[in-house]
Amino acid sequence: MSATKRTGFFLGPLLFILLYLFVPADFISPDAPKVLALAAWIITWWITEAVPIPVTAFLPLVGFPLMGVMNISQSTAPYANSIIFLFLGGFLIALALEKHRLHERIALNLIRLTGTSGNGIILGFTLATAFISMWISNTATAMMMLPIATSVAKLILHDVHNLQELENKSDRNFALGLMLSIGYAASLGGMATIIGTPPNVVFVALLNDLFGQTITFAEWFVIGFPVAASLVIINYLMVTRILFRNNLKKLEGSDELLRSKLLELGSMRKEEKLVLAVFSLTALMWMFQEPINNILQSKLFNDSTIAMCGGLLMFILPVDFKRGEFLLHWKDTERMSWGILFLFGGGLCLAEGLSESGIIPAVGQWIAGQNSYNIGLSLILIIISVSLSELMSNVALVNVFVPVVFGIASVMQVNPVLLGLPVTLGASIALMSPIATPPNAIVFSSGYIRMQDMVKAGFWLNLVSIAIIWFISITLIESMFG
Numbered sequence: 001m002s003a004t005k006r007t008g009f010f011l012g013p014l015l016f017i018l019l020y021l022f023v024p025a026d027f028i029s030p031d032a033p034k035v036l037a038l039a040a041w042i043i044t045w046w047i048t049e050a051v052p053i054p055v056t057a058f059l060p061l062v063g064f065p066l067m068g069v070m071n072i073s074q075s076t077a078p079y080a081n082s083i084i085f086l087f088l089g090g091f092l093i094a095l096a097l098e099k100h101r102l103h104e105r106i107a108l109n110l111i112r113l114t115g116t117s118g119n120g121i122i123l124g125f126t127l128a129t130a131f132i133s134m135w136i137s138n139t140a141t142a143m144m145m146l147p148i149a150t151s152v153a154k155l156i157l158h159d160v161h162n163l164q165e166l167e168n169k170s171d172r173n174f175a176l177g178l179m180l181s182i183g184y185a186a187s188l189g190g191m192a193t194i195i196g197t198p199p200n201v202v203f204v205a206l207l208n209d210l211f212g213q214t215i216t217f218a219e220w221f222v223i224g225f226p227v228a229a230s231l232v233i234i235n236y237l238m239v240t241r242i243l244f245r246n247n248l249k250k251l252e253g254s255d256e257l258l259r260s261k262l263l264e265l266g267s268m269r270k271e272e273k274l275v276l277a278v279f280s281l282t283a284l285m286w287m288f289q290e291p292i293n294n295i296l297q298s299k300l301f302n303d304s305t306i307a308m309c310g311g312l313l314m315f316i317l318p319v320d321f322k323r324g325e326f327l328l329h330w331k332d333t334e335r336m337s338w339g340i341l342f343l344f345g346g347g348l349c350l351a352e353g354l355s356e357s358g359i360i361p362a363v364g365q366w367i368a369g370q371n372s373y374n375i376g377l378s379l380i381l382i383i384i385s386v387s388l389s390e391l392m393s394n395v396a397l398v399n400v401f402v403p404v405v406f407g408i409a410s411v412m413q414v415n416p417v418l419l420g421l422p423v424t425l426g427a428s429i430a431l432m433s434p435i436a437t438p439p440n441a442i443v444f445s446s447g448y449i450r451m452q453d454m455v456k457a458g459f460w461l462n463l464v465s466i467a468i469i470w471f472i473s474i475t476l477i478e479s480m481f482g
Helices: 003-022 032-048 059-067 072-080 082-099 102-113 118-133 138-156 169-192 198-211 217-243 254-265 270-296 303-316 330-335 338-356 359-370 375-389 394-412 416-427 438-444 451-481
Strands: 318-320
Touching: 003 032, 032 059, 032 338, 032 359, 032 394, 059 072, 059 338, 072 338, 082 102, 082 138, 082 198, 082 270, 082 303, 082 330, 082 338, 102 118, 102 138, 102 254, 102 270, 118 138, 118 169, 118 217, 138 169, 138 254, 138 438, 169 217, 169 438, 169 451, 198 217, 198 338, 198 394, 198 416, 217 270, 217 416, 217 451, 270 303, 270 318, 338 394, 375 394, 375 416, 375 451, 394 416, 416 451, 438 451
Parallel strands: none
Antiparallel strands: none
16 A cells, blocks of 8 residues: 555544544534534545545445434435436446447547558547547546557557657657557547546536536537547647657558458447447437427436436347347446446535535635636636646546535526536546546556656646636536526
């Protein structure tokens, strides 16, 4: 265990004891000292990751009832929030994509379309990674793309395995640009959809839980896709045209490598076609649920029911009925990230405690007293979110910071989406360090990236990302939710 984790392990409970004992009982409300004490413990463990993050998420479930803040029914309810089942359904669909290697086929075909020059290959990997990350976890996407990219890099770079061995600057920049683009696209692509990355789901769940307000898959896509697409394109242009230019023309052998990978997959199998059909149907239902509900004159479909329908179909559509083979079997769920679902529940439970005890309204009142709602405040909050995302888990950041932002919005009497959504998008911008987000760590492990190069590229891309998210917040988000 690292020194940071060891320190955090003891610091969390210590802060809890000190705040519980010494914060005055009349501070904001009778429950406020208790909630504040437990929040300090949770945040400390989330930041330092002293224990697994999902384990920490169970603290409010047991802590609030034991301290009399909520009863057990109230504290367990957030762990079964409907938004959690949206993500569960998305997880099941992603599992089927991965199990039957459909995502790999999509990626390889996208890469072939963009050409086999140095920049063409990087563009292909960037677009493929971003597209797949819209639907499955950014970590899984990066893990899937890295071996393919490494194979291409070794072929082009004559089996050189790390940056230090490369003498030619063009070769170095190609390898570096390829790996950075995959890592960044895996994080940025997920911003396009609600299920693309956990912070998006946390935001939607908090908004629904605290305000009873919903954002549909289609509404998110209208905002998230332009942000993700523009950032992915700018990331590609900055890496290949400004920061790490490679000037490599058509690369010999790359066509053959991609063709051999596709031949290895063979022709499209029955199970792939079925997964593609369910995946496409689910995506279309998410996008057009409102017109369908209007035709049916009933709120029959919502994001969560559509996701779970798609997930359930993976278990009940047979590949070979006589042999009892289906697209997914329950055993396949062993590979699913169950912990993230509990993390959502813990974040919602903590937010509810902070709100009901009056802490969030009090913080919002104080901050709002120092400012008024304007486009400058939105920019400041985005900068804070992007900065903090380099230091802590983006899911933990949204769980902690977004409720505070909601408190500010409530006091200022503006739609909470105006401040909360830009902050959530900013939480996915963690591009400067290998430890900032799993995709960064995965591509850094390739050996083709130096720390100073990631910091350099990440710094400039962070600045561009802040500007784009801010621009979207004062134009598109303002027009839709203002």
